[in-house]
Amino acid sequence: MNPSRILLLFAHPALHKSVVNRHLIAAAESIAGVTVRHLYELYPDYLIDVKTEQELLVAHDVIILHHPFYWYSAPSLVKEWLDLVLEHGWAYGEGGTALRGKHLLQAVTCGGSAEVYCSSGRNLHTVREYLLPFEQSARLCGMTYLAPFIVHGTGNLKSAAEVAPHARDYVAVLEALRDGRIDLGNAATLSWLNENPGTLIETNALP
Template identity: 50%
Template sequence: MQRSILLILSHPAFERSRANRALLEAVRDLEGVRVHDLYEEYPDFAIDVEREQGLLREHDVIVFQHPFYWYSVPSLLKEWMDLVLEYGFAYGHAGHELDGKWWLSVITTGGGVESYCRAGGNRFTMRELTAPLEQTARLCGMHFLPPFLVHGTHLLNGPQDFRPVGAEYRELVGALRGGRLTPQEVAGRESLNLGGRVLGDG
């Protein structure tokens, strides 16, 4: 089964981004992947709710790619969620438009992997910190996949540093597209990085 993928990119300073730009370049030419840049589409935050809901209806897998801002998502993506995932569409008695679709968060962080644990500076794991996103997906009837994580982006310098994680991301999106991965197979994992690794594990 070939699944259609909507990649919702949310980065308020994408022109200065290295990590998110490298990730996007790794997958944007894949067949069946539609890239939707929220900050490019809505620089004034005037979100076209009906259009966005239409895009969600048309795709099987929704990928939210963004940097981690104050343990959450960039402001425009939060506004998008508040408006687009409305009662009667995404949840509630008659809100079943997203039932069965897949949610994947692709998140970049400046902090290293070691800082996202009980003993680390951020005190919680990424799965714990992304619990609000997981519950949002579940309320909308979606399958929440473990996130794909790129830690320590401030330590990465040139293309050679980003190439491995870009290749991982491309393989993951290809697996989602081609039906080679199911939510049941990855349930309980901390991340969807290959082999359970995250950048910085060595």
């Protein structure tokens, strides 16, 4: 895969209270070549600038929706963003080809552990299964949906030191996506991307 331009759309409605995402997003912001946008800072009144969002999407290859897992889904501004930005005739439907060939990755933090997000666990389904509307929306728009990057069990992460390994994995995934060092075929099939990042990422940098 060739090097990619990455657009990271971050949505956390109460970042001042965040324990986990504040570290993940700070780590992502330190990476060159990743455009980070804080949707709740940009659109506190939900008045999304559709044209600007669409221009940014066109200018990037990999789109990341990064948010905490709320009610088995995303915070509401993410839904508003999808509703307004992915217009008929632009993203899908007749003449709607703007996103074709791009990749979509969700980066999600969730309170529940991996053990409760499986067929024998309390939630009965994996987080990826709960995210199916996002996956199918990406498919409708001609995008490839990668397995989500998931930090499970956030209730057990109390300090920067405990979040640090997840932030390191996130940086490794973002840098590998940017540099074309990730096995995208494999990355689309996993339950979650960072279950074993070492098997996905080639360590050799591009020449």
